[in-house]
Amino acid sequence: MTALSVSSPRSIAWPAILKEAAITAFVALLLTVPLVGLRTVDRPTGLGLETRWAEVAAAVGLVFLGRLGLCLIRDGQPTVVLVLAAAATAAGFLIQMPTEALRVILIAGGAIIAIRAAIAIRTGRSKLSQAERDQRMDRIAAKVQHASRWLGPIAVVVALAFPMTPLADRQLLDIGILLLTYIMLGWGLNIVVGLAGLLDLGYVAFYAVGAYSYALLAHYFGLSFWVCLPLAGLLAAGSGVLLGFPVLRLRGDYFAIVTLGFGEIIRIILVNWYQFTGGPNGISGIPRPSFFGVADFVRSPPEGTLAFHEMFGLEFSPLHRIVFLYYLILVLALVVNVFTLRIRKLPLGRAWEALREDDIACASLGINRTNMKLAAFAIAAMFGGFAGSFFATRQGFISPESFTFIESAIILAIVVLGGMGSQIGVVVATLLVIGLPEAFRELADYRMLAFGMGMVLIMLWRPRGLLAHRDPTILLYGRNGKGAGGAAAGTAAAGGQGIAGGRAK
Amino acid sequence: MTDLSMTKTPLLTVEHLTMRFGGLVANSDVSFVANNAEITAIIGPNGAGKTTLFNCITGFYTPTVGRLTLRHPDGKEFLLERMPGYRISQQASVARTFQNIRLFGGMSVLENLVVAQHNKLIRASGFSIAGLLGLPSYRKAESEAIDLAKYWLDRVRLLDFADWSAGNLPYGAQRRLEIARAMCTEPVLLCLDEPAAGLNPRESGELAELLTFIRDDHKTGVLLIEHDMSVVMRISDHVVVLDYGRKISDGDPAFVKNDPAVIRAYLGEDEDAELPAEVANDLPEVAQNDVKRAEEGA
Numbered sequence: 001m002t003a004l005s006v007s008s009p010r011s012i013a014w015p016a017i018l019k020e021a022a023i024t025a026f027v028a029l030l031l032t033v034p035l036v037g038l039r040t041v042d043r044p045t046g047l048g049l050e051t052r053w054a055e056v057a058a059a060v061g062l063v064f065l066g067r068l069g070l071c072l073i074r075d076g077q078p079t080v081v082l083v084l085a086a087a088a089t090a091a092g093f094l095i096q097m098p099t100e101a102l103r104v105i106l107i108a109g110g111a112i113i114a115i116r117a118a119i120a121i122r123t124g125r126s127k128l129s130q131a132e133r134d135q136r137m138d139r140i141a142a143k144v145q146h147a148s149r150w151l152g153p154i155a156v157v158v159a160l161a162f163p164m165t166p167l168a169d170r171q172l173l174d175i176g177i178l179l180l181t182y183i184m185l186g187w188g189l190n191i192v193v194g195l196a197g198l199l200d201l202g203y204v205a206f207y208a209v210g211a212y213s214y215a216l217l218a219h220y221f222g223l224s225f226w227v228c229l230p231l232a233g234l235l236a237a238g239s240g241v242l243l244g245f246p247v248l249r250l251r252g253d254y255f256a257i258v259t260l261g262f263g264e265i266i267r268i269i270l271v272n273w274y275q276f277t278g279g280p281n282g283i284s285g286i287p288r289p290s291f292f293g294v295a296d297f298v299r300s301p302p303e304g305t306l307a308f309h310e311m312f313g314l315e316f317s318p319l320h321r322i323v324f325l326y327y328l329i330l331v332l333a334l335v336v337n338v339f340t341l342r343i344r345k346l347p348l349g350r351a352w353e354a355l356r357e358d359d360i361a362c363a364s365l366g367i368n369r370t371n372m373k374l375a376a377f378a379i380a381a382m383f384g385g386f387a388g389s390f391f392a393t394r395q396g397f398i399s400p401e402s403f404t405f406i407e408s409a410i411i412l413a414i415v416v417l418g419g420m421g422s423q424i425g426v427v428v429a430t431l432l433v434i435g436l437p438e439a440f441r442e443l444a445d446y447r448m449l450a451f452g453m454g455m456v457l458i459m460l461w462r463p464r465g466l467l468a469h470r471d472p473t474i475l476l477y478g479r480n481g482k483g484a485g486g487a488a489a490g491t492a493a494a495g496g497q498g499i500a501g502g503r504a505k
Numbered sequence: 506m507t508d509l510s511m512t513k514t515p516l517l518t519v520e521h522l523t524m525r526f527g528g529l530v531a532n533s534d535v536s537f538v539a540n541n542a543e544i545t546a547i548i549g550p551n552g553a554g555k556t557t558l559f560n561c562i563t564g565f566y567t568p569t570v571g572r573l574t575l576r577h578p579d580g581k582e583f584l585l586e587r588m589p590g591y592r593i594s595q596q597a598s599v600a601r602t603f604q605n606i607r608l609f610g611g612m613s614v615l616e617n618l619v620v621a622q623h624n625k626l627i628r629a630s631g632f633s634i635a636g637l638l639g640l641p642s643y644r645k646a647e648s649e650a651i652d653l654a655k656y657w658l659d660r661v662r663l664l665d666f667a668d669w670s671a672g673n674l675p676y677g678a679q680r681r682l683e684i685a686r687a688m689c690t691e692p693v694l695l696c697l698d699e700p701a702a703g704l705n706p707r708e709s710g711e712l713a714e715l716l717t718f719i720r721d722d723h724k725t726g727v728l729l730i731e732h733d734m735s736v737v738m739r740i741s742d743h744v745v746v747l748d749y750g751r752k753i754s755d756g757d758p759a760f761v762k763n764d765p766a767v768i769r770a771y772l773g774e775d776e777d778a779e780l781p782a783e784v785a786n787d788l789p790e791v792a793q794n795d796v797k798r799a800e801e802g803a
Binding site: 342343350351353356358360361362363364365368470472473474475476477 | 564590591593594596600601608609610612613616620632633636643686687
C-alpha cells in the first residue's frame with residue numbers, strides 16, 4: 001500500500017534518469033579503464049600490457065543498471081526494482097561471468113539495491129536522512145553494548161570450547177589465532193587511541209620490540225618463552241616511555257606524525273643492524289613455547305625432558321601445540337580486555353577519557369597530563385610487546401617485513417572502525433577487517449578493493465565507528481534510573497554535536 | 506563570622522604582574538590583593554587583559570615579570586609563577602572555570618565531578634594497583650568522592666541529571682556544572698571566567714547566590730571576571746578594574762562605580778573636557794550653522 005502511495009504522485013522522468021545513469025556509468029568507465037581494463041603481464045619479451053575490455057564493459061553496464069535502479073526507487077518504483085535486483089542477485093549465483101569479481105559485484109550490488117528497494121517499500125521513502133540513520137545506528141550500538149554484558153561471556157565460552165569441537169582443524173585454528181592476535185592488538189591500541197585519545201600511528205613498533213625481544217633473548221641467551229614474555233612486555237613498555245617522554249607534549253596531528261616516524265625507525269633499525277638482528281633475513285628457529293616450562297610439544301623429547309602427550313597420556317598430535325597457542329593468545333587477549341574494562345572504572349582510566357575530551361580542563365583540575373599519557377602509552381606498549389613475543393613464538397621466524405606501517409594502519413583501522421573505546425567494537429571490526437579477507441581469499445587481488453570499499457562505506461555511514469557508544473563508568477541511579485534515557489540518547493551526540501552545540505552557543 | 510580579622514587575611518597577592526606576548530603587553534604592572542573568603546571581581550572592557558591575568562594565576566601562562574603569592578589559611582605559601590600548570594590546582598588548591606565552557610562533554614555529569622577529584626582518588630587507588638585488585642580502601646575513597654559530587658550536584662540543582670552526558674545539558678546547567686566541578690577539587694581560591702555570560706537574569710541571580718554561598722559557607726576566596734555589572738556590584742567585596750592591561754581602579758563596589766577613571770574607560774572620554782578651549786567655544790556656533798544649512802536645504 002505504501003508503495004502505491006509513493007508511486008502515484010510522480011511520473012518517471014526517463015530522460016533525467018537516463019542522463020544520471022549515463023554520467024555515473026561514465027565515471028565508472030574512467031575508473032575502470034586504468035584499474036580493470038589494463039593489466040601488466042610478464043612476457044618472455046619483457047613487460048607487456050593486456051587489455052580486458054570485456055570486464056570493463058560488464059562493470060560499466062552493471063554500474064549503469066545499478067544507478068538506474070536507484071533512480072527508479074527514488075521515483076517511486078521500488079517494487080519493480082526489488083524484483084529486478086533480486087533477479088540480478090540470483091543470476092549472479094547461476095550464470096557464468098567473465099571474472100569471479102564481477103560476479104561478486106553483481107551479487108553484492110543486486111543485494112544492496114534490493115535491500116534499498118525493500119526499505120523504500122516499507123517506509124515509503126527512498127532514503128533515510130543522515131540524522132535518522134545515525135539515530136538508528138546509535139540505538140543498535142547501545143543495544144550491542146548492553147548485550148555485551150551477557151554476549152561477552154558467551155563469546156568467551158564459545159572461544160574456549162571451539163578447539164574441542166570437531167570443527168577445529170588446523171586452518172580454522174590458525175585463523176582463530178590470527179584473529180585473536182589482532183583482537184589483542186586492537187584492545188591494546190584502544191587504550192591509547194580509544195581511551196586516552198592519542199592517535200598512535202606506530203603501534204606496530206611495540207609489537208616489533210616484543211617480538212624481537214623474545215627472538216633475540218632466545219637466540220643469544222637461550223631464555224625460554226615464559227621468561228621472555230614478561231621481559232618482552234617490560235622492554236616494550238620501556239620503549240613506550242622512551243618514545244613518550246619527548247613526544248607527549250605534541251598534540252593531535254604532530255603527535256601522530258612522530259609516532260608514525262617512530263614505527264618506521266624501529267623497522268629500519270631492525271633492517272640495518274644486521275649483525276645483531278639478522279637484518280632483512282630476520283631470525284629463524286625461534287623456540288616454540290613449552291607447556292609452561294614443564295613439557296614440550298614434540299613427538300620424542302630429548303633425554304630427561306617430558307613431552308606434553310606423555311605427560312597427559314595422549315596420542316601425539318601436532319595439533320596440540322596449535323591448540324595450546326590458541327588458548328595462550330585467548331588468555332592474553334582476555335587479560336587485556338579485563339584490564340581495560342577495570343581501568344576504565346578507576347581514576348587512571350577516567351583521567352584518560354577526560355584527557356581525550358579536553359586536556360586543558362584536565363590541567364585545570366590538577367591532573368598531571370604527562371604522567372597519565374605516559375601510563376597509557378607504556379601500558380598499551382606492554383600489551384603490544386606481549387602480543388609481539390607471542391607472534392614470534394608462533395611463527396618461529398620473524399623479519400622486519402612483518403612490522404611495516406600497514407600493520408599499524410590495520411590495527412588502527414580495527415580500533416576506529418569498531419568505534420573508538422568500544423571493546424566489543426574491536427572484536428566486530430577484527431572479524432570484518434581480518435576475518436572477511438581471510439574468508440574471501442579466492443577473490444585474490446579484489447579483496448583489497450572490497451576492503452577499501454567497506455572502509456569508505458563505514459566512514460560514510462558511521463564516521464565514529466560501528467559500535468561507538470559510551471556507557472558511563474558510574475551511575476548514580478543505576479541502569480534504568482533517572483536520566484538513563486538522557487544518558488543513552490546523550491552519548492550518541494556527545495562525541496560531536498553535543499559538545500559542538502554547547503560550545504557554539 | 507566570629508572573627509572578622511580572620512576572614513580579612515590576604516589569600517592571593519599579585520605584585521607587579523606583567524605579561525608580554527612579543528610586542529603586545531597584555532598585562533602591565535598589575536598589583537592587587539584578593540582576600541580570603543571574599544569575592545574579588547576583575548572587570549574591564551574587552552581586551553583589557555582579564556583572562557590573561559587569570560591564565561597567569563592558574564599557571565597556563567608564566568608571567569614575564571611579577572610575583573604571585575598564594576597564602577593558604579593554614580599559613581602555607583605558594584609562589585604560583587614558579588609552579589607548572591597542573592600543580593597549581595594539585596598543591597596550591599586553585600581551581601578555575603573557562604570563558605568557553607570546558608566540560609568533558611562525552612562523559613556523564615557525575616563522572617565530570619569524580620574526575621575533578623582525581624588526585625585524591627589516584628592516591629587512594631594506589632596508582633591503580635589497589636584499585637585493580639578491588640581493595641576496600643579504594644572503594645571507600647570512591648564512595649566518599651561520589652558523596653562530595655552529590656553534595657555539589659545538589660547545590661547546583663543538577664542532582665537529577667547526574668547520569669546525563671555533560672554535553673547534553675542546557676547551557677546554563679553546563680555553567681553550573683563547571684563551577685561544581687571546580688569546587689570538587691576543594692580549592693581555597695576559585696577563579697571564575699565570566700560565569701554569567703549567556704545566562705538569563707534569573708540564572709545570574711542564582712549564580713550570585715551560589716557564589717555567596719561558596720564564599721560564606723566554604724570560606725573560599727572567589728576571583729571573578731564578569732561583564733554583568735548587576736552581579737558584580739551585588740556580590741563583590743572588592744573590585745579591580747583593568748584597562749589596556751593596567752589596573753585603573755581598585756576598591757569596594759561603591760568606590761569603583763563612581764571612580765572617574767572607570768567611567769572614562771567604560772563610556773569613553775568626556776569630549777568637552779579634552780577639546781582645546783578655542784574649539785570648544787566655537788562649537789555652539791558651528792552647531793547653529795549646521796542647523797541653518799539644514800533648514801535652507803529643506
